[in-house]
Amino acid sequence: MGFGSNRILKELKQFQASDSLQLIPSDDISVQYVDMKVGNNPLYPETYRLRFIIEDDYPFAPPQVQFVGPNKIPIHPHIYSNGHICLNILYDGWSPANSLRTVSLSVQSMLSGNTDGSRPEGDHQYCKSAPKNPLHSKWVFDDDSI
């Protein structure tokens, strides 16, 4: 990782630990984990873990972002049970001005504002055929309301 690694180091330093977002120490700079809590929403009482896989072209291309175990995958109409998240800033809407922290905040606010305790339509179907890397899925962003 040329350009990206220096930038990741900066981000790690900048990632001020708050109560609700916690950067998990990692030995591999290109794989980072963030533990997330969502306050004030009874749908999400637990701590959820986001995984970021940072590739060479980061920050010009988005990192791979998804929820991972052993924690539970939060139930949300835009989060598939395999952990993939349907959120445009993670794919087409990515901007190099985003960071691990801003992405985590976006996902967090997506959870905290949600009242719909269901999985996306076709969740089962998607998880059966989905590529491992969420960046390789074809996403359609049609619902701005949630």
Next chain:
Amino acid sequence: MASFGDPLDSITDPSDWAQTEYPNFSKLDSLLRCHICKDFLKAPVLTSCDHIFCSVCIRRSLDLKNKCPLCSEETFESNLRKVLLLDEISTWFLRNRPDLLDKHKPNSQPAPVVAPTAPVEPEKPKEPIRYESRKKRTADEALVECPVCSTFMSADELQTSHIDTCLSKKAKPAPTRPTISNFFKKERTPQTQPDFVKKKSKISNLDPTISTSKLKEKLNHWNLPTTGTRHQMNTRMKEFINMYNANLDSVNPVDDRVLTNRLLKWEGTYSLEATSKDDDQEGSQWRKKYKSEYEDLIKQAKANMKRITTNKDTE
């Protein structure tokens, strides 16, 4: 966190100011950073939507998507405008940052508290007294300028004593008032790039349909290696164009050979899907080929360093 504990220490961050006596500096520190690389702005440019990034960062970003990373408005490379003043400010801050941090370190041992009863000499600044007497004088009589050394004084003083001494010293000119021309000789005009930049123009973006032989020609033209796959050459040429064009946006641009050097360093750390063996070979060949030029550059750099330090001393 242990594995990169060390590199993290060398990373500068606005939070470095939190522990100082002036934590507000962290705001300035973060304002002077590029939103793409999170580092201090280098050769900053302004987009048509009024956002500022490092020239090379926004060029790399626009290679992939013609959108501003901050506001997503459509943005084109051709609309980027350099902001030399900001380059100077950012460079100044970066240079003085370690010193500023050091000066604002919270005192580990309490500062020597000067007892108010200590025999403090009444402040007796030398300059103001002279200034006052001069000021008084201006009130009574008009000042005239010495035709030799351009110093202002009373007509009386000029005629009775000054003019003779001044003329006798003429061979060894007395320290004159700093004139505008003196000022500019010492330092380059602010917000101005060196002359050699004006002769250069930006390289136009790489046509993705360019033939491989044309691409090799282009690489050769800029003294870049033509090794590797088509994809590698493409990436190399693109990155060189970005670096070259960004260099022309800098208030302190570097020689093309320095850029080539940086490009190779960048290639070394950035995997262009080449095997490490290839890289090694390329590297050693490259080093052999440009040995003398490297040596020249090192000599130049050393000379520059010397000049800078002596300049600093005389200032």
